[in-house]
Amino acid sequence: MSTEHDHAHDQHGHTHDVAQHDPEAAERNKVPFYGKRIYAIRDLLIEKGVLSRDDVQRQIDYMDARSPANGARLVARAWVDPAFKQRLLSNPKSACAELGIDASGLVEFVVLENTEKVHNLVVCTLCSCYPRPILGRPPDWYKSFAYRSRAVVEPRAVMREFGTELAADVAVRVFDSSADMRYLVLPRRPAATDGMSEEELATLVTRDSMIGVTLAREPARAAAVVR
Amino acid sequence: MRTPTYVRGKQGWVERVHGEFRNPESLAYGGDGLPRKALYMVGFRQSDLWHARYRESSGDTLYVDIYEGWLVPADSAEGTGSG
Numbered sequence: 001m002s003t004e005h006d007h008a009h010d011q012h013g014h015t016h017d018v019a020q021h022d023p024e025a026a027e028r029n030k031v032p033f034y035g036k037r038i039y040a041i042r043d044l045l046i047e048k049g050v051l052s053r054d055d056v057q058r059q060i061d062y063m064d065a066r067s068p069a070n071g072a073r074l075v076a077r078a079w080v081d082p083a084f085k086q087r088l089l090s091n092p093k094s095a096c097a098e099l100g101i102d103a104s105g106l107v108e109f110v111v112l113e114n115t116e117k118v119h120n121l122v123v124c125t126l127c128s129c130y131p132r133p134i135l136g137r138p139p140d141w142y143k144s145f146a147y148r149s150r151a152v153v154e155p156r157a158v159m160r161e162f163g164t165e166l167a168a169d170v171a172v173r174v175f176d177s178s179a180d181m182r183y184l185v186l187p188r189r190p191a192a193t194d195g196m197s198e199e200e201l202a203t204l205v206t207r208d209s210m211i212g213v214t215l216a217r218e219p220a221r222a223a224a225v226v227r
Numbered sequence: 228m229r230t231p232t233y234v235r236g237k238q239g240w241v242e243r244v245h246g247e248f249r250n251p252e253s254l255a256y257g258g259d260g261l262p263r264k265a266l267y268m269v270g271f272r273q274s275d276l277w278h279a280r281y282r283e284s285s286g287d288t289l290y291v292d293i294y295e296g297w298l299v300p301a302d303s304a305e306g307t308g309s310g
Contacts, residue, residue, distance in 0.1 A: 068290060125233075169284075170284075172283065174290070181266070
């Protein structure tokens with residue numbers, strides 16, 4: 001908001017009076033168009049008894065409890081335990097349950113293993129399908145028109161913009177997540193990580209590496225980030 | 228419509244059978260989604276999807292989940308190659 005605009009408000013004290021009587025009104029007015037529309041729809045659904053306030057809050061709490069840290073734990077365990085990796089690939093939901101991650105629900109998951117010769121990349125060209133029950137909300141760029149349209153037709157160029165350069169003999173497999181399956185990439189374990197514990201390894205697993213736009217961090221880079 | 232336009236009329240292969248799910252074309256209109264429909268992971272060669280527009284590596288592939296109603300046997304569709 002510009003200084004000029006604020007100044008105009010100062011001269012017309014009534015704007016402040018409104019804000020004082022209804023402090024939430026000022027906050028609501030800062031919300032952009034689509035946000036306002038969502039709040040209006042929420043209020044209507046509550047008014048009509050389709051949802052309760054508790055339902056809405058429960059869903060927010062559920063989503064807030066999810067984060068890429070869940071995925072990082074799955075990947076780190078798969079790196080140190082080959083039998084767990086096989087279970088993660090063949091039955092992701094039960095592998096999640098083993099680590100206390102509640103991924104139950106309607107959608108199914110597929111875990112895509114990156115190898116020396118295959119690199120997987122996930123996109124949802126339709127909207128924003130993402131393994132939310134595991135990783136939480138997707139980053140904004142994942143929902144952007146640019147990513148959704150470019151990831152399918154020039155995946156290597158997109159990855160390059162994330163700093164990822166793949167050799168030409170590594171096949172890129174793009175997964176357009178459009179229906180009832182959600183995709184999670186199992187990145188490769190970086191070199192020179194032999195002595196690291198499972199917890200230390202998990203710090204190398206970034207959200208972006210589980211979407212496939214980057215590789216897992218190198219240990220030296222992870223240390224640099226911590227400093 | 229869950230089947231992206233860019234794969235329509237293209238030839239690919241069934242990479243994996245996901246199982247049966249409630250039909251989204253019924254769910255979208257308030258229906259019960261029954262009977263369930265089989266969902267397939269269908270693979271395509273990037274060069275078959277985009278032709279000369281795909282300037283990256285020739286071994287690159289793309290996978291889309293497609294309900295059975297949107298698939299026809301490859302030999303009944305135009306073009307050549309395996310389905």
